[in-house]
Amino acid sequence: MKPHPNTAFNADMQNLEILILKMGGRVAAAIERATQAFVSRDAELAQRVVLEDQHVDALESDINSAVVRMLALRQPAASDLYEVVSVMKVAGDLERLGDYAKNLARRVPVLVQSDRIEGATAAIRRLSMLVQSMLRDVLDAYTNTDLALAQTVLDRDVEVDQMTNTLFRDFLTHMMEDPRNITVCMHLLFIAKNFERMGDHVTEIGEQVIFVETGEQPVPRAKGESTSQITGPLGVDGTG
Amino acid sequence: MKPHPNTAFNADMQNLEILILKMGGRVAAAIERATQAFVSRDAELAQRVVLEDQHVDALESDINSAVVRMLALRQPAASDLYEVVSVMKVAGDLERLGDYAKNLARRVPVLVQSDRIEGATAAIRRLSMLVQSMLRDVLDAYTNTDLALAQTVLDRDVEVDQMTNTLFRDFLTHMMEDPRNITVCMHLLFIAKNFERMGDHVTEIGEQVIFVETGEQPVPRAKGESTSQITGPLGVDGTG
Helix, strand or coil: CCCCHHHHHHHHHHHHHHHHHHHHHHHHHHHHHHHHHHHCCCHHHHHHHHHHHHHHHHHHHHHHHHHHHHHHHHCCCHHHHHHHHHHHHHHHHHHHHHHHHHHHHHHHHHHHCCCCCCCHHHHHHHHHHHHHHHHHHHHHHHHHCCHHHHHHHHHHHHHHHHHHHHHHHHHHHHHHHCHHHHHHHHHHHHHHHHHHHHHHHHHHHHHHHHHHHHCCCCCCCCCCCCHHHCCCCCCCCCCC | CCCCHHHHHHHHHHHHHHHHHHHHHHHHHHHHHHHHHHHCCCHHHHHHHHHHHHHHHHHHHHHHHHHHHHHHHHCCCHHHHHHHHHHHHHHHHHHHHHHHHHHHHHHHHHHHCCCCCCCHHHHHHHHHHHHHHHHHHHHHHHHHCCHHHHHHHHHHHHHHHHHHHHHHHHHHHHHHHCHHHHHHHHHHHHHHHHHHHHHHHHHHHHHHHHHHHHCCCCCCCCCCCCHHHCCECCECCCCC
């Protein structure tokens, strides 16, 4: 018996979802391991995270090929198309998240050779934990089409931005207090900025979950991030 | 007379290409104007660049909708599908380029209030000119399916990375020489890093041009960028 076209479509969508979850799991592990390598100053673990990013890239490539094959085979109608196209967008966000984890890992061997900045490791770790919890929740929201959970992820991105702003002020202060801190603090600034960007990509996934289900494009968010507005070591403007 | 399906597909593709070129033109203008605002310390022009980014975002949204409509209507075969899907990828890269121009513009009002760092403005301007010329060429390569031109864009990205590395060393040196330079140099570091990322996105567009025509995924590039490996004010490792 020839399966009903919709059933075939649903089976394909389920396969795509499994691939997304597999990719999401790998990316979550990469962020966790990169953070662990950073916290425990483990250059060897960091190197493994860098190398393993290729598996994430390969999964994105698999997903894109599967999407194209599916479009050609099933020729889904418009509403289903949005769902399929959204899979590609989510895969793109996950790929970028993997890149940021790799970028963090790439800085570890350099940081291992530098003095520790008081409080920085713990603060970056907290930021990472927040982003990781958002990623976990957004993947759950994606699997279960849980719009309320997706919305909480969007809301929590403001916290990420606020934590990043605070870290920026701290690192700039450390730089000014002692020029020997400048290089290491520069790396820490970029690490914080990377987590802030990770928060944005996790948020974009949450927006896709909401968009596919409701057809509503998310309203532009009030960005909590204002590191581009920092005017002095302790001067962050009020727009954040 | 009902048009041949292929003709309809080609007409749609042409429309999509026009939208991409329109979007590319707007993004190129945004980068040029943000750079001009940065060079001439023009906070008002910078503000206009920030506001106008919404038009770029709207164009991406139009392109994605047009792609979905087209997929539903024309149900193209696999080889054509790659071409259509690639339009979405290019639009995504252009949207990100627009974001980086906006980010540069957002830093201008802060930089206007700071002392100038000797040579920095001219160096950033050169970096911007290089990225802009790459963007112009990649859009030409896209329109004319000019693989050789696309390849020159890929090659020039190494220059962007090298210029970024040099700027990083310079800015770190300035920070160490005088802590009063730290905040402004931090903004300059992020500006340089943004141009380096712009180069990556322009390169991704060039890779799409080659991929759609030849079916060949680009080989992973030897990255010239090595700012994550900076260990001291003048110590950039040799991997770049």
